[in-house]
Amino acid sequence: MRLLLIRHGQTPSNVDGLLDTSRPGAPLTGLGEQQAAAIPEALAGQRIDHLVVSPLLRTHLTAAPLAADRGLEVGTDVPVVEGLEEIGAGSLEMRNDPEAHRAYLEAAFAWGAGDRDMSMPGGDDGHAFFDRFDRAVREAIAGAGAGAAGADPDTTVAIVSHGAAIRVWVAAWADNIHPSFTAENDLPNTGIVTLEGSFESGWTLADWLGTPVGGAALDDPAADDFSGETLDEVESDAHPDAAVDRRTLD
Structure with a gap:
């Protein structure tokens, strides 16, 4: 089967670099609305058997144009699945300084590399x-009517979720990449990650979209969108003269 992991559109918190992970979360910016509006055309002709969103507002707003295009409504035909929300920032919540960005992503990417005992400052461990994210993805797959093994390889589940959560989950589950891949490649707002396989047979990364679905014209290089940036970029912001420590990613 196929998973489409869609990052939500831009929010004011993405622009300002805020660690905004609590509910209900920020709405979309005007650009974020344009990014969301581009999703239906980008996925035109793509089979989608089930579309789900996280509990945070920004995923609902991002999914709405795609849902409308498919004759669906968020909250009824498009269920809210608990567990698909962003990685909680713990005591770093609503900070926007480079040191907080670095601490957040270093903990998160350590989980993707296998160190699940590490805790987010003031928050959960890996x-x-x-x-919760594995359980949520399984629930989304079940909602498509697919068995746990995803018997129909063409069954497609679209999940609108969050940058850090998608990147860390893919780092741990995709069996054809090194875990560091997701830390070394941008995932901008409305970037889509495509996985094929199942929990039983394993997941393979089929595509990583490093631009918004509408292309570079809908990107915002000026935004402080740390959760979509590479770890090198975030490290450089926090310590411009320091070498990047890759021990957690090897």
Whole structure:
């Protein structure tokens, strides 16, 4: 089967670099609305058997144009799945300084590399994140009417979720990449990650979209969107003269 992991559109918190992970979360900016509006055309002709969103507002607003295009409504035909929300920032919540960005992503990417005992400052460890995100993805797959093994390889589930959560989950589950891949490649707002396979047979990364679905014209290089940036970029912001420590990613 196929998973489309769609990052939400731009929010004011993305522009300002805020660690905004609590509910209900920020709405979309005007650019974020344009990004969301581009999703239906980008996925035109793409089979989607089930579309789900996280509990945070920005995923609902991002999914709405695609849902409308498919004759669906968020909250009824498009269910809210608990567990698909962003990685909680703990005591870093609503900070926007480079040191907080670095601490957040270093903990998160350590989980993707296998160190699930590490805790987010004032928050959960990696075990808690994977327990709830794995459970949520399984629930989304079940909602498509697919068995756990995804018997129909063409069954497609679209999940609108969050930058750090998608990147860390893919780092741990995609069996054809090194875990560092997701830390070394941007995932901008409305970037889509495509996985093929199942929990039983394993997941393979089929595509990583490093631009918004509408292309570079809908990107915002001036935004402080750290959760979509590479770890090198975030490290450079926090410590411009320091070498990047890759120990957690090897």
